[in-house]
Amino acid sequence: MADTKLLQTHYSKSIHGSHILHFHNVLDAYGHLSFRHPTDSSLFFMACSIAPALIATEADLIEYRVSDGEPTNPNAAQGYIERYIHSEIYRRFPDINAVVHSHAESVIPFTISGVLLKPCYHMAGFLNPNGVPVHDSANDVVAPNVPDLLVRNTYMGEALARRFDGDNKVTLMRGHGYTVAAKSIELAVFYAIYTQKNAAIQSAAVGLIAAVGGSMRNLRLLNDDEARERTASVATTAKRAWELWVVEVSDSTLYPKH
Numbered sequence: 184m185a186d187t188k189l190l191q192t193h194y195s196k197s198i199h200g201s202h203i204l205h206f207h208n209v210l211d212a213y214g215h216l217s218f219r220h221p222t223d224s225s226l227f228f229m230a231c232s233i234a235p236a237l238i239a240t241e242a243d244l245i246e247y248r249v250s251d252g253e254p255t256n257p258n259a260a261q262g263y264i265e266r267y268i269h270s271e272i273y274r275r276f277p278d279i280n281a282v283v284h285s286h287a288e289s290v291i292p293f294t295i296s297g298v299l300l301k302p303c304y305h306m307a308g309f310l311n312p313n314g315v316p317v318h319d320s321a322n323d324v325v326a327p328n329v330p331d332l333l334v335r336n337t338y339m340g341e342a343l344a345r346r347f348d349g350d351n352k353v354t355l356m357r358g359h360g361y362t363v364a365a366k367s368i369e370l371a372v373f374y375a376i377y378t379q380k381n382a383a384i385q386s387a388a389v390g391l392i393a394a395v396g397g398s399m400r401n402l403r404l405l406n407d408d409e410a411r412e413r414t415a416s417v418a419t420t421a422k423r424a425w426e427l428w429v430v431e432v433s434d435s436t437l438y439p440k441h
């Protein structure tokens with residue numbers, strides 16, 4: 184009974200999470216959030232192939248095996264092609280319980296320009312101070328798949344998952360987007376939103392420096408100590424953001440109530 188209630192709570196959190204990510208422009212009609220089954224670590228859930236803003240109930244969620252990214256019910260509805268991003272991260276990292284994959288526009292320039300995305304402000308200390316890694320899925324394409332940069336199988340998912348070694352929380356994907364791994368649904372949503380905001384801030388700062396003919400060495404980023412301290416404190420304050428974000432989407436007529 185307690186297990187059922189826990190699972191219901193996770194269903195609800197994940198649906199709120201998808202709506203929140205849409206509300207904050209991290210997801211549009213594409214991208215996805217998943218979570219690991221709270222009492223059976225060999226399983227995870229993500230929505231069937233619909234826009235995240237329109238997920239209405241747990242009936243829209245599909246249960247998948249971590250081992251191969253395939254649904255436990257062979258008659259399940261059509262799922263997202265890129266579910267292997269999620270399955271391989273869960274397979275590699277037993278302490279990861281939620282994953283977000285996004286195509287947010289503000290992040291894309293950092294996947295194609297050679298300019299490293301770094302923590303610019305105190306809300307994004309979870310980003311790697313040495314630069315967020317950029318993964319190129321084109322290197323993992325095996326015939327007969329076409330090189331469209333989508334993560335289409337466990338092989339491609341495993342290559343991406345390796346980028347999260349060393350407690351890395353965010354990986355950029357060349358010409359595609361980014362993926363976030365976290366210990367909870369709330370933290371995954373938090374990291375996804377503030378990665379996008381940090382990218383917009385960094386682009387704006389670089390533009391300001393260029394406008395006055397300044398040197399990029401004037402870009403003052405968080406140092407290692409500052410980033411580490413902020414990462415530790417975010418985990419304790421993320422609840423405040425989550426509570427606000429739930430109210431925002433609950434008040435909007437766009438998102439189905441559940």
Ligand SMILES: [Zn+2]
Binds near residue numbers: 214285286333359
């Ligand atoms: Zn994608």
